[in-house]
Amino acid sequence: MGQTAHVSAVVWIAAVSLVAWLWLLLGRGFFWRTDVGLPPRGEPDVWPSVCVIVPARDEAAVLPASLPSLLAQDYPGRAEVFLIDDGSSDGTGELARALARRHGGLPLTVDSPGCEPPAGWTGKLWAVRHGIGLARARGPEYLLLTDADIAHAPDSLRHLVASARTGGFDVVSQMARLRTRSPWERLVVPAFVYFFAQLYPFRRIGRRNARTAAAAGGCVLLRAEAAERARIPQAIRHAVIDDVALARAVKDGGGHIWLGLADRVDSVRPYPRLRDLWRMVSRSAYTQLRHNPLVLAGTVAGLALVYLVPPVAVAAGAVGGSAAAAVLGGLAWLVMAGTYLPMLRHYGQPPWLAPLLPFTASLYLLMTVDSAVRHHRGRGAAWKGRTYARPDAVPDEG
Structure with missing residues (x-):
């Protein structure tokens, strides 16, 4: 009787997981x-002026691969770049000036806020404020x-501005293509x-009447x-x-925003080891919650219900002789893998990684728990030597 009840519970849980995946497949925008590219665009009659703002803190390792691409933008209007050196200790500012002298291109101004961010400001947003x-x-x-x-392709700025101008968007943001060279990057990044x-379903973000709002901080074109x-x-x-908060603030103010996947914008930051990726996710996961x-x-x-139950149900059904549990779990796993395939193709990864999504999801689950543990130990939301308090613990500027 006990074993029968156990098998019945597995069947029901597997059925709920399958229903959840069918809803995700059809009802989650x-x-x-992955076909959400830049909106259709035409050439504006007059190209508007653009200022590019790059907050940078200890970025000397990646700057040679990124800054020259900004300086080399083929943009018909007036554009210039402001790199804000946020208290770097590795010569970021000096390197930026040297790269500008070597490569030429758009005018570059390198400046610094001149002080640490006051209470209630993150370092990046303090630098953005100065920029x-x-x-x-x-x-x-x-x-x-x-x-x-x-790093931006030479026509990146042109396409961003054209889409924003002709589409009437206040924000046009692209999710940069992250690096996928190491085995861990291939497993975790897509x-x-x-x-x-x-x-944050991309299609919902672009609808004026939808509440969903998000942007990708690596590339945000914002109307001044x-x-x-x-x-x-x-x-x-x-x-x-900050990217999601920015999009929410603009949309709440009546702005029209758009977010999609990039084909001209790439992140050059490497995450070769699992601990590098772990740190990237865990530093903000609990903040998201x-x-x-x-x-x-x-x-x-x-x-656990959505990602871990399907393979567990297949295993439990095979061991316990329950065809229903195995079939329901297998169908949920199949839908899961099928929805993951387009993202793997977008990143040029092999399709055999799709069935491994439950394992990858378990890593993200552990990263999220670790983020909460770090927060309660006073080490949450830490980035490059700074640890930030939760928003309700900082003073209000009014």
Whole structure:
């Protein structure tokens, strides 16, 4: 009787997992599709001026592969680059000037906020604030916020501005193609983008009447007027996940935003080891859950139900002789793998990685739990020597 009840429970749980996957397949904005490229665009009659703002802290290792690509932008209008050296100790500012002298191209200004960020500001947003302040004197119509590890194809800025201008978008953001060279990068990175798209379906983001809002911080083209209206970056000064906070602030202010996958924008930052990727995810995972233990518990349960139950049900069904458990678990696993295949193709990875998604999801589950543990030990949301408090623990500027 006990074994029968156990098998029956497995069958029911596997059935719930399958239903969840059918809903994700059809009812979550087709998040798994990777054909969300830049919106259709035409050439604007007059190309608006753009200021590119690059916050950089100890980025000398990646700057030679990224900054020259910005300076080499083939843009018909007026554009210039502001690199804000956020207290680097590795010569980032000096290297940026040397690269500009060597490569030429767009005008480059290298400057620094001159002090550590005050309480309530993250370092990146304090640097962005300084960069926007410098750019404001030029009167640009658009600001391109891009990270120091992001390389742009020569026509990247042209296409971003054309899409924003002709499409009427206040934000056009692209999810940079992350590096997938090491075995761990191949296993973990496509899943990172897949999970992000599942959380923030790209198609919903572009709808004016949808609540979903997100951007990808590596590449955000922002209309200057929309930034002023949404009080960017002051309104989001404490945000560790600043790209999503920026998109939410602009959309709440009535702005029209767009996010999709990039084909001209690439991250050059390497994550060769599992611990490098682990640190990238765990530093902000608990922040995404609003530092709430109940939300953490629900997230862990949800990840287990959706990603871990299918292979467990297949194994339990095979061992316990329950064809129903094995079939239901196998179907859920099949749907899961099928939705992951487009992302693997986007990253040029082999399809045999798709059935391994439950293993990768288990790693993300552990990273999320580790993020919460680090937070409660006072080591959460740490980045390059700085640890940030939760938003409700910082003073309000009013």
